[in-house]
Amino acid sequence: MSKEFEIVREFEVDVPPEEVWEAVTTGTGGYLWPMDPPEPREGGQGPFGSTVTAWDPPHRYTNRSEDVGFPVQSVNQLDYTIEPRDEGRRAWVRYVHSGIFTDDWNNQYDGASKHTNFYLHTLCEYLTHFAPRPVTFAQLNGPASSATTQALAAVGHALGLADDAAAGTKASVRGPGGRTLDAVVDYRNPYFIGLRTDNALIRFFGRGHWGAPLGISVHDFAPDADAQVNESAWQDWLNGVFSRS
Template identity: 35%
Template sequence: MTHPFEIGLEQELPADPEQVWAAIATGPGIDSWFMGRNEVEEREGGAVSMETGGRREDAVVTAYEPGRRFATRTSAAPDGRFMAFEYLIEGRAGGSSSVLRVVHSGLLGDDWQDEYDALRSGWPFHLHTLREYLAHFAGRTGTPTFGLRVWDGRTRDEVRTAIARALGADERLAVGLPVHADVPGLPPLDGVVVWADDDRAAVRTADGLYTFHQGAGVAVMFHHLFGAADGAEPAWQAWLAALPA
């Protein structure tokens, strides 16, 4: 059985509507703060795709009003499940900031409660990453970098602690904490924690946004690199794989 849902959020952003539009309605813009590698055919009725770790999800543009409104919708699965996203941009007086309203809706499957809870808790994190991007890297295009490790039998807390220790913390990351990581084949990572909760963490450096997602038996990375990125994805995957179990 499917279950309808709707999530609505609002985020003030330190950017004008044109900059916000470029971030939420173009492939390179979405690559710079959200998940995966994205392509957007920039017109109503255009194709949209997101590829993450070998998995591809396709959608279609259902609204395209530059600087104001952008919406997409996935095709319905055999059981009727689908996802729809609507972004509404409103410029603030003075033109240097905007408010972004996001509505995520659709139909979820039998495990709808867990999936809804994950979506609901994830959106504030993603909008915070968007704000970090526009505040510190506006006008630059990030290279998305993905990593995944399955830790069978490990709790979420154990996975979170392993990542925290690899970044130089004792047990937990905290906002404002300076962190350091040595990734073989890449320059050292030196940055500051800009988000930390039980499930997710984000680190900002001079040339990147590094995000870590922690669950029971699994760790996922979605990084956005604004400097040199050659070889970064396999290097970060090797770093994640080498963390003590």
């Protein structure tokens, strides 16, 4: 049964509004996946076939899709309102994700809501620590055996994270090829783990809660970063985790 949804979040970040605007309208892959930037006008084409319905730099940006193409969603809208704080040194952001889910409403809403929290946290990490450095993006998924609610715990153990390693903890984690990565655990709950190194944001998505395999995205800001190398290395690492589990 089709039903509308709305997910609203508000937050502040220690960068000027112009930097938030740049991050959410250029689609570099700094905190999400790479995407085509919107045509800079109301009525222009937005990412993934959407239409720009509001364009007021650096204060308001909205895009809307009415033929999403997903079997469980028919309408999708993303709306950003950005206002200055502290004489323009900081920004206040109101983000609204809305639309229509056509099936499995509770599960879809729960997944979208929890993913929103993680994506917006990653946006703030990107703005605070890395923007506007160029980024190399890679993403990958685990095998079918990682589509369980226990998958993220297995990843945390493979990384060498203590069970009580909460957000803000510094850790030496076990990465691909036996390498040790010095990182900060910048996000952790039963659904997601976020790691921040000097040159990267590495995100782990425990999507087994919603019936999907575990995912990883790597936002690499090192000058010599190679997306294929990152993808292959982390894919081998992830496959190894679930071949042992």
